[in-house]
Amino acid sequence: MTQSRSWIPYALILPSVVFLGLLFVVPLVQTLWLAVSDNGTPSLANMTTMVTDLNFGRSVLNTFVLTLAVVPIQIIMALTMGSMVAKMNGGRETILWIWTIPLGISDLAAGMVWLSILQNTGYLNSILFGMGLIERQTAWLTYQTPVALFIGIAIAEIWRGTAIVMIIIVAGLNQVPKEFKEAAEIFGASPWTRFTRITLPLIRPALQSALILRTVLAFEVFAVVYALGGRNFPVLVGEAYNWQNQNQNYGVAAAYAVLIMVISLAATLVYLKAVKVDPERLP
Amino acid sequence: MANIVIENIKKSFGAFQALKGVSLTINDGEFVSLLGPSGCGKTTLLRIIAGLETSTSGDVLIGEKSVIGLPPKDRGLAMVFQNYAVFPHMTVYENVAFGLRMQKADDARVKKQVEKAAGLLHIEPYLDRYPNKLSGGQRQRVAVARALAVEPGVLLMDEPLSNLDALLRLEMRTELKTVLQEAGTTTIYVTHDQTEAMGLSDRIAVVHDGRIEQVGTPVEVYNHPATRFVGGFIGNPPMNFITMPVTNGQVAAGSQQFAVPAQGGEIVLGLRGETVERAQSGQGLDMQVRVAEPMGSHLLLTGSIFGQPARVILPATETVKNGATVGLTLDPKRLTWLSPESGVSYPAAA
């Protein structure tokens, strides 16, 4: 009975496989080919153009530094926020709801929100001026103020992308029965020890998912950066966009796309190894 | 040293009162069982003593010191959780070692204590395994070993043997009793298994509906239950309750007459089924036997006395036919008399 119907699950997932194949694998192969070919013949010309471009080094550096700055802060903030709501009795849902508002806003809109705060005529300058801290409007987002620009972009990214990490972490925390923490407490573990020795190991799967998702998204950062810094702060996706639209050079744009994919895959592999999840050690 | 005094503890969850004023004193080194049906508040009381739950009112003293407001780790106790709470991400060894690690014990002491506790609970073969791969009973023993390994002054156990097979449970019971007695550990042991409570305890506290109905030695609680509930809850078969008419302070049971603590009206006789003897023909208290079941070690009779349901036990050598009427002789020293209105028993005759 069950034997003769073993094709059913395959039949049921077939549409999604076909769908993904058409809309993901085909473009992927096309992009790969575009990146490593020139006028239909295999060539590394696009790669060479990409690597020797003036903005290449800066965009790689910027993307990595931004990712390294933003992702750890987001994870730590999400863990803190998640642990705080876990201790609440009433009002939990409301707080979570407020915290996840940035999730409902598109990248570009988020960039615009922060632009309205940080631009010359923005809220930040108005407040600083109102308090008498600055004499005249100060520019924060220019080529001449790279640190301020970087901090502005990082804050906007953190504001926009922490909610998704928090949702995953809260879900992970909810899976940990309170008895484990209570038992640790009885046997003398301090709050910090309980967090590091009990909670963190038990939310490893959620942590792993959050890290992978957030890092991959961080390497794909674009709209927020574009809204705030334009080309003052080149990042990988931004370069791909420019080669595609400004320069109309699809080959180099494809080379960037492939590079981003390779970096994301590498990061994912690193996480899968570093934050290993052993099903034997889960509740 | 580590005696426990529980003073008028009340606990409400919203509008629901889980504990309605519980007072209990446990002497240093004493083994006290909390015995009661499911949902009566045993775990709640244990969690309040441990400091995992706050009481609505009342006080808990451990070693003469109030511990209300102290975090669990400062109360000097260990606990076995009803659902084990064995850490899934640590090996059995590290689970048992957890309390000692938190006390910063050196490796030699950890090893010695873990091996001792593991040996006692027969879990040495699993020390390197993760709890995920263990059966419920094995996990439960890991939880007990974890608590014993720290050699606590006070040990709280919430149904620690509930998942073991009968044979292993009997063995663990004896071993637990021995080590805890040797170590002089003050123990509160939650169970709803009355034989376990009877066998292990210095004293039993019978809990019912958020209250302690009676505290006493197993023999006291068995022979002279304070209330109808206690008599009905303890013993197998449970105590029989037979309402009888009183005339001039006397109750007549067949040819026997008993002086009772009431002048007239009615009184309830609490009768343990195994305290009766078969009377000479035509004498004694009549029992209409519906079913007679030879159990091997004894003969179990189910039927009615004074028209009220009753179960009694006769020696295996007796034979009784289904539907027969047998006369029973009662032992005046082993009867309990209860008020029909309140269900509370009268003090045992001196």
Ligand SMILES: Nc1ncnc2c1ncn2[C@@H]1O[C@H](COP(=O)(O)OP(=O)(O)OP(=O)(O)O)[C@@H](O)[C@H]1O
């Ligand atoms: N956190 C809680 N919120 C609301 N009600 C609770 C809570 N904890 C326990 N209760 C209620 O309090 C009562 C006593 O619960 P408790 O767990 O102490 O019972 P118990 O005697 O240990 O039962 P069992 O033998 O089934 O373990 C139950 O009716 C339970 O529903």
Ligand SMILES: [Mg+2]
């Ligand atoms: Mg319980």
